[in-house]
Amino acid sequence: MSAFPLSALSSAAARIPPYFLNTDHRQRVLSQLRGKHNGLEKYIYLNGLKERDPNLFYEVLLGNMLEVIPILYTPTVGDACSNYSHIWRRPEGLYISIEQKGNIKQVLRSWPSGQAARIAVVTDGSRILGLGDLGANGLPIAIGKLDLYIGGAGIKPSTTVPICLDLGTNTEKYLTDPLYLGVRRKRPDTEEMDAFMNEFMEAMQEVFPHLVVQFEDFSTDNAFRYLEMFRNKYRVFNDDIQGTGSVVLSGFLNAARLASSASGTPLADQRILFFGAGSAGIGVAKQLTSFFTLQGLSEEEARSRIYTVDSKGLITADRKGLQEHKKYFARTDYQGPPLTSLIDIIEYVKPTALLGLSTIQNAFTEDVVRLMARLNTRPIIFPLSNPVSLCELEYQDAIRWTNGSVVFASGSPYKPVEFEGNIYEPGQGNNMYIFPGIGMGAILSKSKHITDSMVEQAAIALAGSLTVEETKAELVYPRLTRIRDISAQIALAVIRAAQKDNVDENALFRNLSDDALLEYIKAKQWQPTNTNSIPRL
Numbered sequence: 001m002s003a004f005p006l007s008a009l010s011s012a013a014a015r016i017p018p019y020f021l022n023t024d025h026r027q028r029v030l031s032q033l034r035g036k037h038n039g040l041e042k043y044i045y046l047n048g049l050k051e052r053d054p055n056l057f058y059e060v061l062l063g064n065m066l067e068v069i070p071i072l073y074t075p076t077v078g079d080a081c082s083n084y085s086h087i088w089r090r091p092e093g094l095y096i097s098i099e100q101k102g103n104i105k106q107v108l109r110s111w112p113s114g115q116a117a118r119i120a121v122v123t124d125g126s127r128i129l130g131l132g133d134l135g136a137n138g139l140p141i142a143i144g145k146l147d148l149y150i151g152g153a154g155i156k157p158s159t160t161v162p163i164c165l166d167l168g169t170n171t172e173k174y175l176t177d178p179l180y181l182g183v184r185r186k187r188p189d190t191e192e193m194d195a196f197m198n199e200f201m202e203a204m205q206e207v208f209p210h211l212v213v214q215f216e217d218f219s220t221d222n223a224f225r226y227l228e229m230f231r232n233k234y235r236v237f238n239d240d241i242q243g244t245g246s247v248v249l250s251g252f253l254n255a256a257r258l259a260s261s262a263s264g265t266p267l268a269d270q271r272i273l274f275f276g277a278g279s280a281g282i283g284v285a286k287q288l289t290s291f292f293t294l295q296g297l298s299e300e301e302a303r304s305r306i307y308t309v310d311s312k313g314l315i316t317a318d319r320k321g322l323q324e325h326k327k328y329f330a331r332t333d334y335q336g337p338p339l340t341s342l343i344d345i346i347e348y349v350k351p352t353a354l355l356g357l358s359t360i361q362n363a364f365t366e367d368v369v370r371l372m373a374r375l376n377t378r379p380i381i382f383p384l385s386n387p388v389s390l391c392e393l394e395y396q397d398a399i400r401w402t403n404g405s406v407v408f409a410s411g412s413p414y415k416p417v418e419f420e421g422n423i424y425e426p427g428q429g430n431n432m433y434i435f436p437g438i439g440m441g442a443i444l445s446k447s448k449h450i451t452d453s454m455v456e457q458a459a460i461a462l463a464g465s466l467t468v469e470e471t472k473a474e475l476v477y478p479r480l481t482r483i484r485d486i487s488a489q490i491a492l493a494v495i496r497a498a499q500k501d502n503v504d505e506n507a508l509f510r511n512l513s514d515d516a517l518l519e520y521i522k523a524k525q526w527q528p529t530n531t532n533s534i535p536r537l
């Protein structure tokens with residue numbers, strides 16, 4: 001190809017270097033990205049690219065998922081949130097302040113997409129990843145999740161709405177930071193917050209009638225509270241409770257299959273120890289229990305497979321002042337002094353699986369991991385806390401301390417590890433595998449609500465989506481590069497579950513075969529246009 005074609009000349013084209021079209025601009029973008037020295041700088045660079053040329057941004061994201069997702073999403077998005085008031089450059093999401101109470105509808109109406117909006121991720125910034133209360137700095141988590149909807153499921157960018165509810169923060173250092181972008185007050189009490197949330201959800205329904213709402217990173221009590229308050233009224237789900245529950249169930253099914261073929265322990269006889277009893281821990285435990293009942297166990301039997309641990313040790317029913325969400329799994333069968341050390345708890349429970357949702361870095365010590373390996377031929381260990389800096393166990397330690405026998409999945413990404421001549425690949429048990437497919441299924445089926453069975457079927461579809469090669473490589477999750485295909489399969493399962501529960505409102509789909517519906521879903525996936533022609537001017 002020669003210099004810029006005359007036919008393409010416009011007043012702006014003269015500013016394009018003559019041999020631009022002989023080069024691959026996407027490679028230039030990657031090289032600029034790789035030249036940045038830390039994650040936060042890479043995040044800022046990509047953010048700028050998204051503003052300059054959104055098509056190119058999504059093309060780079062889709063073509064380089066393994067490199068780009070950990071920047072836009074876990075773990076680097078955690079740094080972006082912590083520093084958001086300082087790195088802020090331009091408006092990019094919707095803020096609704098507690099000071100706007102009474103006028104929320106008008107604020108929502110200012111968002112450009114109006115009735116075309118299909119999916120919102122809403123956070124109040126009160127428990128961002130494992131980083132705690134970041135207040136108005138929480139917006140990037142909503143943006144990162146929506147980028148995965150766009151990249152992973154093919155939702156059209158202009159139909160997404162990232163929302164941060166600015167309700168104050170209890171984190172002193174933000175309140176005294178002169179650059180802090182949010183309202184300078186402490187968080188509201190339950191009554192004030194409930195009134196705000198009720199007005200907000202009602203206004204959302206009116207202004208965006210076709211919207212699916214994903215609640216994200218609310219503090220534990222409020223996560224459960226608002227899910228229960230709104231799930232039968234609106235089209236809403238909580239990613240930390242249900243998305244995490246679903247993705248971990250999925251990985252657990254594949255992990256238990258691997259462990260069972262080594263030990264012979266049937267799925268229903270697994271004993272699962274949860275280290276961490278917040279929204280994610282209890283959400284996952286409930287998801288597993290519900291799955292066990294599907295397998296024929298009574299609720300009581302299913303519940304008895306689960307043990308939960310918080311900062312005070314094994315959670316038992318006789319403990320005073322137990323928080324509401326911890327009561328269901330509190331043990332009634334343990335007699336004796338409180339068990340507080342993880343080693344003692346493991347000796348007592350003899351778990352087949354140890355799941356970490358505690359945000360305590362390196363909580364799974366060498367002793368803990370070696371003990372799990374002594375008790376199990378293939379110990380299942382899932383250190384799921386995010387970001388990496390809060391993860392309970394590093395992958396290379398897990399491999400070393402179990403001589404490679406561990407079945408492993410973490411919440412944040414780890415690289416493959418070489419040990420005694422073999423290469424081991426970690427799983428990433430992150431809800432990013434699940435929420436894009438759940439959201440897409442809910443959007444396409446126009447389901448009135450998001451039911452438990454839609455979430456459960458999403459997990460089963462994800463577990464079943466491994467290819468022959470992935471199964472042979474003993475993976476517990478499929479490779480992320482196939483996320484669009486996987487999301488389409490999940491969406492299909494979600495739509496079928498919505499139909500069974502009679503919450504769907506797209507009658508057309510009922511007459512389509514699975515193959516035809518899958519084709520339809522794939523055809524609906526938005527693609528960025530090829531950007532290596534003429535850059536946006």
Ligand SMILES: O=C([O-])CC(=O)C(=O)O
Nearest residue numbers: 074129130240386430431
């Ligand atoms: O964002 C992630 O990576 C997973 C998640 O929802 C959380 O940790 O809160």
Ligand SMILES: [Mg+2]
Nearest residue numbers: 129216217240
């Ligand atoms: Mg989350």
